[in-house]
Amino acid sequence: MSRTIRTPRTPLRRPRRAQQLIAVAAGGLLVLSACSDDSDDSSADTDTAASDSTDTAASGDALATAAVANADGDELGTATITDIDGETSELSVEFSGLEPGMYGMHLHAVGTCEPDSVAPDDDSDDPETGDFLSAGGHLGSDDHDHPDHGGDLPALLVIENGEGTLSVTTDRISEDDLLDDDGSAIIIHEDADNYGNIPERYAEDGPDEDTLSTGDAGGRQACGVFE
Numbered sequence: 001m002s003r004t005i006r007t008p009r010t011p012l013r014r015p016r017r018a019q020q021l022i023a024v025a026a027g028g029l030l031v032l033s034a035c036s037d038d039s040d041d042s043s044a045d046t047d048t049a050a051s052d053s054t055d056t057a058a059s060g061d062a063l064a065t066a067a068v069a070n071a072d073g074d075e076l077g078t079a080t081i082t083d084i085d086g087e088t089s090e091l092s093v094e095f096s097g098l099e100p101g102m103y104g105m106h107l108h109a110v111g112t113c114e115p116d117s118v119a120p121d122d123d124s125d126d127p128e129t130g131d132f133l134s135a136g137g138h139l140g141s142d143d144h145d146h147p148d149h150g151g152d153l154p155a156l157l158v159i160e161n162g163e164g165t166l167s168v169t170t171d172r173i174s175e176d177d178l179l180d181d182d183g184s185a186i187i188i189h190e191d192a193d194n195y196g197n198i199p200e201r202y203a204e205d206g207p208d209e210d211t212l213s214t215g216d217a218g219g220r221q222a223c224g225v226f227e
Helices: 016-057 209-214
Strands: 062-070 075-083 089-097 101-103 105-108 157-158 164-170 185-189 220-225
Touching: 062 089, 062 185, 075 220, 089 157, 157 164
Parallel strands: none
Antiparallel strands: 062 075, 062 220, 075 089, 089 164, 101 157, 105 185, 185 220
16 A cells, blocks of 8 residues: 655745845834834923923912002903012003003002092192092102103003903012002003104104103003002
8 A cells, every 4th residue: 555645844934025024114113112102201291391381380479469440440450460580570461441552551659549639749739630640650760761660561452352461571670669658550541652762853852851751651541559
């Protein structure tokens, strides 16, 4: 009887080219995985940094806050001054109910907001009266001309819906300035502030005393005492 001899099958082998492609693909997956991990770590670091920054800003100590109203007593909003690092502070304002436009806005040296009042330093026989003159001049006006007073600020832009917001960092004021014996106030004026900029083509002698004092920002339409 004859027997059939079966030859053991040789295991199939992938061609060398296929093995190389598989190796390359595997390496690519490892690289992508590593990049993904790095990206996740970077994103997490960025999120953490942003969160820390927000927490730091939010944790600042409020030095003073003012409720701002017009001469009729209508409340328009608030102004808050927050300490940042002991040397600089942030002023944030939020107003509504104003006419659209650009208005001068300053910190004033006396914390008294009285309609139809007299300036505290006006001792003349016939003193001028006007809304919120009781708040005196700009904070820090004894040492500098406008716009370098401690209380000088960027203009307030009120948009069409009557709202105006502003946030500015300053190193010109301190808690002692704001809350000294006679206090301080924030004033929204009726006109824009020219910041003492009077070109020679308009005035050969430059800005006059009124311009260097107030920036020609006009009357006072709103006031708030810092507390």
